[in-house]
Amino acid sequence: MRQVLLAVALCVATFARATADSEVANGPVHEGVEVTIDVPPAYLRENDRGIPENGRPGAGLCVWASLQMSAWWQGIPELADLFEYMRTQPGGGWPARVEQVLKARAAGVGFVQYEGKDRETVIALIETALKTGRPVCITYGYGDFYRKRGANQISHMVLLVHFDEKWAAIIDNNDVANVTWMPREELLKRAAYPSGDTWVCVLIGTPPPPIPRNP
Amino acid sequence: MKLLLVLAITGQFFGSRSACGPSGCPTPVSSAYYTNLGPNYTNSTPFYTQPAPVEYLEPAPTPAKPALSWHRIKFEGRVISVLGVKAAPGKIDYRPEDQPPGWRDQIAAVAEPEPEPKVAAVDATVAIESTPKVLFDQSKFKPDPDPVQSVGAVAPTKAAPANEAWRFNGVNSSQIGEQGLKAVGPEAKAMVESIVEGKPQIVDDSNKYQVSVIGPAEATAPVLEAFRNGPIAEHASQLKVRAFAKTDPLVKDIGLVSDGDPDIIVQSPDGTVRLRLKDFKLGGDGLRAELIRVGALRKSNPNYTPAKDPGVSSAVANGSWGAVAGLFTLGAGLMLLRKPSRAKR
Structure with a gap:
């Protein structure tokens, strides 16, 4: 009897651990860490979908919502209405399409994209972009937000706004009311899930000024 | 019937x-x-x-x-x-x-x-080529040994509503491959090149001073023009310049003052305000001078003379002329020394 109880307790403990959230929906400060890029509410862009195409209802615009927030943050006027434009187009996004649209609508705007499995390059690109005040649009294959809605696997893009040695934080265009924090390694896993490929896109604009202080 | x-x-x-x-x-x-x-x-x-018709008869x-x-x-x-x-x-x-x-x-x-x-017979050609991946395929779910730290580790709690599918799948994963880094624009290319070299220092403008011009568009335009085509244009790459409306939360929320016409605020990279002007009466030249004074722009040394620079090629030339001058001086000196000796004779 004792062994049965022990086994049950073990199962319960395992299940409890398995269902524990690996992310925290929080504000711009989490465990004393302040988010690197604190996007104000007015510059948050919630997801929507594009027009139907070839018999399909419109696909999601998460790629363009993430790019829109990045463009607003960096004051890129050529892309001020990017999302509104994409609402009139079929939804969905991938690297080649992003390049095509950005070149067509903002020819003078620089951007960097990476797609692949090289973890070190992904980290270098993320760290450098955030160091210079630029958020990172990054793929996102899993999230507790979605698991609770029944999806163990998603094909999504979010805006990465913090990435230090311990923590990473994103703004999910499906949940813009929160800053979602998670361990750094968890973010890297989610970005490459499930195929192993990570897609990163960084717009090159002028970030806003730092928080002022006296000399 | x-x-x-x-x-x-x-x-x-x-x-x-x-x-x-x-x-x-x-x-x-x-x-x-x-x-x-x-x-x-x-x-x-x-x-x-x-x-096509071979003979025109009447409008079709x-x-x-x-x-x-x-x-x-x-x-x-x-x-x-x-x-x-x-x-x-x-x-x-x-x-x-x-x-x-x-x-x-x-x-x-x-x-x-x-x-x-x-509907099985209707759907054959409706799907487009970028069909998203299976949304809720539990058979592909593989638990990770460390569930808390890994993705996809937890079983779903309920069925996902189908009408939310577009929220979950805006990325066409089938179009993402191993293309590596690609940059568009000179700054972006510099960023990529530096990463390839193992130095993740991109457009590293994190050490540049920030100039925020705050006010309505008609007030900020002359200031921006000074940076684009005016007296500060040649130094503009040393700075990060951006205009904001007074109500823009990117400046309002962090406490930057916006009671000028326009406000011109210069901050060092750590956020320290080095200069604040409440108008643009100084003009482009005056603003340039102020930017130099506060260290936002590198200033020139008035005592510097390029002709005095040492260098490989110029050193040879200078050395030759120096040798000639030295020989001339030596010769003149010898001549002067010889004259008194003749006088003694």
Whole structure:
């Protein structure tokens, strides 16, 4: 009897651990860490979908919502209405399409994209972009937000706004009311899930000024 | 009798399209009508293959618009209704403009899938090439040994509503590969090159001073012009310059003052305010001087003389002339020394 109880307790403990959230929906400060890029509410862009195409209802615009927030943050006027434009187009996004649209609508705007499995390059690109005040649009294959809605696997893009040695934080265009924090390694896993490929896109604009202080 | 009635109604709905075959349809339809509708839209109606008239007789009648009717199509396990034309067996052509108002919302509201056999024959050509991956395929779920720290580790708690699928799948994963880094624009290329070299220092402008020009567009425009084409243009790359409206939360929320016309605020990289002007009366030259004074721009040394620079090529030249001058001086000195000795004699 004792062994049965022990086994049950073990199962319960395992299940409890398995269902524990690996992310925290929080504000711009989490465990004393302040988010690197604190996007104000007015510059948050919630997801929507594009027009139907070839018999399909419109696909999601998460790629363009993430790019829109990045463009607003960096004051890129050529892309001020990017999302509104994409609402009139079929939804969905991938690297080649992003390049095509950005070149067509903002020819003078620089951007960097990476797609692949090289973890070190992904980290270098993320760290450098955030160091210079630029958020990172990054793929996102899993999230507790979605698991609770029944999806163990998603094909999504979010805006990465913090990435230090311990923590990473994103703004999910499906949940813009929160800053979602998670361990750094968890973010890297989610970005490459499930195929192993990570897609990163960084717009090159002028970030806003730092928080002022006296000399 | 009922059979005849059904046949008559069916003929009303589909009569205009039912005779379509490999050589085309009997009812002329403008090919322009279906412009921009994708590769599958008109390929079953090759009007352009019909022989052109050899003799002009009279203006051709306006092609009739094809009769639209409701069709049911299947998408991601859901059945939706659209107004369109049955272009071929298993193929429905439609366009958004033909749909009734609120159509998109109606699609979103359709959540319950219907039995498979009713629509199986309709869906053959509807899906586009960028079909998203399976949404809720539990069979592909592989738990990780460390669930808390890994993705996809937890079993779903409930079935996902189908009408939220678009929220989960905006990235066409099949289009993401191993393309590596790609940069567009000179700054972005510099960023990529530096990473390839193992130095993740990109457009590293994190050490540049920030100039925020705050005010209405007519007030900020002359300041920006000074940076673009005016006296500060040649130094603009040393700074990060950006204009903001007074109500912009990116400056308002962090406490930057905006009571000037315009405010010009210069901050060092750590945020320290080095200069704040409440107008642009100084003009471009005055602002440039102020930027130099506070260290935002590198200033030149008035005592510096480029001609005095040491260097490999110039050193040879200077050394030669120096040797000549030295020899001349030495010779002159020797001459002077010799004259007194003659006088003694």
